[in-house]
Amino acid sequence: MTTVYEPLLLVIVLIPVLALIPIVITRRNPNLRESWSLLAAAATIVLVLSLVPRVLESKLLVMPLFECAPGIELAFRVDGLGMLFAIVATVLWFVTTIYSVGYMRSLKEHGQTRYFCFFALAITSTLGVAFSGNLLTLYLFYELLSLSTYPLVTHHQDEEARVAGRKYLIYIVGTSIGLVLPAMMIIYRQTGSLDFTGLGILAGQAPTGMLGVVFLMMVFGFAKSGLMPVHRWLPGAMVAPTPVSALLHAVAVVKVGVFCVIRVVTEVFGVELTAALSFGDVRPVTIVRCVAAFTIVVSSVIALQQDGLKKRLAYSTIGQLSYIILGATLLTPLALTGSVMHIGMHAFGKITLFFCAGAIYVAVGKKNISEMVGIGRRMPLTMICFFVGSLSVIGLPPTGGILSKMYLVRGTLDAGTYAFLLVYLFSSLLNCAYFFPIVYKAFFCTDEERQWDGPVQEPPRWCIVPPVITAVLTVLLFVFPDIFLGLADVYARSVQ
Amino acid sequence: MNHEWVMQSGWISQLPALVVIIPFFMAFIVALVGWSHEDRAIFLTEIGLLLSFLASIGCLFVVVEHGPVSYRMAGWAPPMGIEYRVDFLNALVLVVITSCSLISVFFSKAIVQRDFRTRKEHFYTLYLLLVTGLLGITITHDAFNLYVLVEISALTSYALIAMGRGRAAFSAFQYVMIGTIGACFYLIGVGYLYVKTGTLNMSDLQLLIADLHDSRAIKSAFVFIMLGTWIKMGLFPLHGWLPNAYSDAKDSASCLIAPLMTKVSVYIMLRLMLTVFTPSYVFSNAIAGELVLALAVVAIVVGSLKALKQTSLKRMLTYIIVAEVGYMVGGAWTATASGLTGVMYHIISDAAMTLCMFMAVAVISFKRGRDTFDVLPGLYKRMPLTMAAFTVGAFSLIGIPPTCGFFSKWYLLSGAIDAHAWHYMAALIFSSLVNAVLFFRIIEKAFIEPVHAAGAEATVIEMDEAPLRMTLPLVFVAISLIAIGVCTNYIVRAVIQYAIPEGVG
Amino acid sequence: MDLLLPKFNYILYVVLMMTGLWGMIAKPNLIKKIIGMAIFQTSLILFFISTSVKRGATIPILEHHSEPESHAHVVSVGDQLGDAVHSVATVAQHAVDPAHYMNPLPHVLMLTAIVVGVGTLGVALALAQLVYKQYGTLEEEDIISQIEADASQEDES
DSSP states (O other): OEEEEOTHHHHHHHHHHHTHHHHHHTTTOHHHHHHHHHHHHHHHHHHHHHHHHHHHTTEEEEEEEEEEETTEEEEEEEOHHHHHHHHHHHHHHHHHHHHHHHHHHHTTOSOHHHHHHHHHHHHHHHHHHHHBOBHHHHHHHHHHHHHHHHHHHTTTOSHHHHHHHHHHHHHHHHHIIIIIHHHHHHHHHHHSOOBOOTTOTTTTSOOOHHHHHHHHHHHHHOGGGOOTTSOTHHHHGGGSOHHHHHHIIIIIHHHHHHHHHHHIIIIIIHHHHHHHOOBTTBOHHHHHHHHHHHHHHHHHHHHHHOOBHHHHHHHHHHHHHHHHHHHHHTOOHHHHHHHHHHHHHHHHHHHHHHHHHHHHHHHHOOOBGGGOTTHHHHOHHHHHHHHHHHHHHHTOTTSTHHHHHHHHHHHHHHHTOHHHHHHHHHHHHHHHHHHHHHHHHHHSOOTTTOOOOOSOOOOOHHHHHHHHHHHHHHHHHHHOOHHHHHHHHHHHHHTO | OOOOBOOOSSGGGGHHHHHHHHHHHHHHHHHHHHHHOTTHHHHHHHHHHHHHHHHHHHHHHHHHHHOOEEEEGGGOOTTTSOEEEEOTTTHHHHHHHHHHHHHHHHHTHHHHHHHOSSOHHHHHHHHHHHHHHHHHHHHBOBHHHHHHHHHHHHHHHHHHHHTSSTTHHHHHHHHHHHHHHHHHHHHHHHHHHHHHHSOOBHHHHHHHHTTOTTOHHHHHHHHHHHHHHHHHHTOTTSOTHHHHHHHHSOHHHHHHHHHHHHHHHHHHHHHIIIIISOHHHHTTOHHHHHHHHHHHHHHHHHHHHHHHHOOBHHHHHHHHHHHHHHHHHHHHHTOSHHHHHHHHHHHHHHHHHHHHHHHHHHHHHHHHSOOBGGGOTTHHHHOHHHHHHHHHHHHHHHTOTTSHHHHHHHHHHHHHHHTTOHHHHHHHHHHHHHHHHHHHHHHHHHHTSOOBOTTSSBOOOOOOOOOHHHHHHHHHHHHHHHHHHHTHHHHIIIIIHHHSOTTOO | OTTTGGGHHHHHHHHHHHHHHHHHHHOOBHHHHHHHHHHHHHHHHHHHHHHHOOTTOBOSOOOOSOOOOSSTTOOOOOTTTTOOOOOOOOOOSSOOOGGGBOOHHHHHHHHHHHHHHHHHHHHHHHHHHHHHHHHSOOBHHHHHHHHHHHHHHHHHO
């Protein structure tokens, strides 16, 4: 694998944060203010995409920044995983900005300048995580992301937001300081390095019990991944405005969590060491697999019982995140490819669903599923998008979701762990069970049940265009999955 | 690095003396001039501190370029004369003291104006003398001279604290008692050292003590000196006086005392541990080391828990100081190079963090009249700049990169891991978490909680920021927290690594 | 007794020091605390001065400029403790036998310490006066109970 020096990485990470300046300056003119966000998003998309070909050629793009303390450096580095994640984050940032404009203005939310500022900051942090070349840089941007999303989660500044915000911080900052930081320090003192490598920072170390503990601290410490029992912040954080839930809690924040877990498994511990770790009879990696499988099933069951649409989506997200974690810990190339792809595939599907949930709220002010019977007649386009999104999350054609799920399933076969195969399949069934009734009831219901009637009244244009875009992209990803597939493949090959 | 550079001539050679002499004489000038022209007192104080700051910067550069600098007071050669010496251990501490005091005096003009309608020159004279004392402690290489300077800074700080509000006089009285015990313990220790070695110069002491490691007198000297410095820095369980004294002082005084006094005491401890007694002696007794480390752990835990109980900002911060003292004592007694690096770095970063937080709280109580938690709601709207600085300071105390608080924690944690001091590591993490709870509770109140006018609905909040003369220094300090963090590499490579004596693991 | 008697000055210093310390910590009256502090500081002065005393030695002022040269470059101190003696510095060109003189340095140091002690005493007394003006009492417990009463009043208002 060749290494190429690429200063653009720094530029990409800095663009959103630089956009803060014009955003704040033009805060009196909302149209101008939002155009800066859009411009910045467009610029990052173009720049990120321009790097794709080289990453696909198995080149490693690096951009060392500076040494912040002797032996510890801030550095950017992009491989297949980081590139895929960056594409997802920037593309969806653009779409979400459009959506935010529609949503925030329709609902006349307060503090919109603050909202767009912290949004941009969160994207910078997300890109920083995607591009981080070592554990310290990763940790830095991870923390920055937690902090910059706090004002977004608590945007409404009421009692509900306070409770959610508190939960958010306790789970996310608490675990990162309490578990990740000491684990990182132990790794650093043991190896003297924090730089990610395909073999793993700890490759070659003896699989001691202590490293097993460190492994668990790392995996559970990145609580953004929503692994049970550290998932409880996620449903709470749904009090945020819907665009925030959409981007941050279906895409950026939670995916940063699983991204970190993948990095830990493959590039901190390395596939070999992860497999070798054990506490006598029990292997830490088995513990993680079982917890992930448990999370998948239980969260799906909980999702079934939720009446709040966003809550149901949140629990669905928790389950889907554990798909990725389970895939990564299966330690086979196919499963790894699947989980990396799933980051992207799930993101597009899930964000469509969130957009639709928000669009319904903007148009008719309803949040609960029981109040949406027959709504397909009032908002057909929205509900079609919702249908496409749910297809992708369940993993059915013609959407991208099926591809990643196929890889994951094949990965379980490769690893010979048939129990997990059953988990994947059973969970897909549960996914159907909690999504299809919504769509079905929206379109096909008896006249007594019907709560909504024509004429067609879609939400404002700015709210309906984004879900249409993402729904189309979801379908396109089924037809042209090459970029994601290629990147995931490059990554899976680089860490074996 | 034993290479030493004694400058023979030129004005540069006078820098070490100038650092201390300028504020010292300026104190008298301020007292005299202020008697007739009260309003010039602040200007003269600023000039004095600025010159001293420049001199300390000069010293730092000379040390970085040429190695330690020795200055003989009045030309008397050590060990007969008093030697001032700037080396890698204290060059940065000097800069920290001068810069903190300069910023703090610039910042607190309006507060002093309000607190002291008349006789402001008294405040500034004491202020300058306190800075002189702290600088002298840092720069002197003579064990007895150190005692005298400790007492100078203590006496002035007693007076400054007693000027405060409410029960300040009583708190100051308690501080006098405990402070005198601390200083006298130190003096007893120095007496024993002198009796055994016949010298007071620190380098000389180091040479002579090397042959006396088995002496019981040296051992008791060490114990007395350590007890003295621990009392002075408020290490648990000797911390009782600290929260009262610091929180009852006027904001103008506590902005100087809180960031510097404990840090300078930690410096004294380090200086005596590393230069006089040398690590091989200090760390030879493993059980004693364990005990001190355990004490530090308890200090961290107790300080953090007590901070949780407080309902006023300043008082909460004073308990955080108690915990931070535990950080530093623990770091030093991990007996590892990273631990010691952590302590030296933390002296700098904690001074900056504490300054930032005390300044922010001073601004809040200046504008809102109190510093209890009930003034918090709506503060982000009202005072965005102040709260931004407060937030940065809070993040630094929690230890979030890239603020300097993260890097001191980095080194201290490294030290803990190297020494296998898991309880100390757990205490550091615990304290970080408690700080997170503390500050996010405040941030949450200030950001989310609605403001209720008496009996009415939530009111519209107007921006009501403090004057620029207060917010600018505050923002500057907040930015410097990040700057120090980002420059950690330079600070450690250029200065701190040479201050670690050889033979520390 | 043989062990203790020759060092009675040190025992006295320890006794005084403990007395002072006890006064500072245990006495409830602020003035008594201050007295304890004074005793404490004085005991230290006694300790330092007694280290410089030598049997048969005189005050450290040069009378003769030419004395027989023995131990010329050595200032001996602390020989009462019988501990290690170290050459500290040369005593100039005048060949002086330091054994004939008391060590001047502790005296000089104690002059400074006395000044410091007076300063501390003054500040402490001034503070005690301030406290008395504020609370009308010098008894620690009364003051603390008054402070607590003030604090609870503040909480109510």
